[in-house]
Amino acid sequence: MKNLIIITIVSLVVGGFIGAKVMELLGREYIMANLPVPKGTIDDKDVFFESLPEAGTVPRKKLHPVNRKAKNVILLIGDGMSISQIASYRLLKGGPNERLAVDRFPVSGIVLTHSANAIITDSASSATAYSTGSKTNNSYLGLDKDKNLLENLTERIDRYGLVSALIATSEVTHATPAAFAAHVDLRWKTDEISRQMLASNVSTILGGGRHFFLPERLGGEREDGRNLLEEIKESHALLTKKDQLNSFDKTDTRKVIGLFADEHLRNEKEPENHSSEPTLKDMLRFALERSAMYMEKGCRGSFIMVEGSQVDWAGHANNINYLKTEMQDLDEAIQLALEHAKENQDTLVIVTADHETGGLLIEPANPADYTGNKVKFSFNTAIGRGSHTGVPVPVYAYGPGSENFSGTLDNTDIYHGMVAAMDLNTEVGSCMDK
Ligand SMILES: [Zn+2]
Structure with a gap:
């Protein structure tokens, strides 16, 4: 009798379990088979808002006083790089448990990127926020929204005897480096930008863009007829090949401009023009x-x-392999900066971006299957549209003053955080004149 009761209970439990499993499987299959699939094109999901609330004034982040000042500040900008670009590169490089250089930073925060006149910033106004601490209109460099001159960071620290360098994989006259050495109301005024950059006290400018220093009659892009590649020699040492970064006399105090390609660096369509170019890491070293x-x-x-300039261009091109190459180049430069800061504890390293580009998503390869390691990288701003997005970007910091880069920041707070970390108490004058 006792055995019969036990057998009955076991049968009921096992039967109930199997029955529940069968029902669960059937139920899941039923649900998956009957998932509502939206009709129409991908554009039909878009929702347009014509009037968001007005911007008002930017709430300034309260800064912690930095007692131990940073002697060196390295600011690395991944143009167009938000969390999804970093996450995609992490997956492509070594899977979800891979760790990139930014993953080793102790401090991180979120940066809001809107410009003075738009929710979606361009690279000029965002770089001006980083170089001057002021919001401005899209396409302006080193000017406020009323076109008043703003002193930029390299000019300001020059008065206090600090030296500056600007590095990019774009033409050096492109928006991000230009915002740290020029003041124009249109980022495409490259004749003017290149002239101002050469007249600046920035000691070292490295990247591409020789054609913006040559007149049209010599195959360049300058409309003012000037040959800046000749004029450069009066004030700068000109480098055009990667090897020269190694062979250049390290005691030479002349200003240096390195223009390693006619246009931007690493143009796959014209490899013969790009055979002796440095990486970002080479230039940073x-x-x-x-x-x-x-x-x-x-x-x-x-x-x-x-600046890892072309992370942005990979987003504009909706090209994940291009993104991987550019993220790798930037990651290696960040790694070098971090190693340098660990060996030189007076160095503050900040990694951030100016905006997100491409609306990059990491989706399951099959939307009904969340198993395995198959994913779809999808860009959600089509080629040819305004492809920057208003998605905030991350900031990472290491070193003296890094505490001012956590939490939520406006992009102008990056500038103020850098200034707070620097020793700018005594105006001793430029050290480039000595
Ligand atoms: Zn940009």
């Missing part, structure tokens, strides 16, 4: 050596801006 040399000769500190 050179700039770090130059900063050390200038400080030995009396400069009180240094600032280096490094």
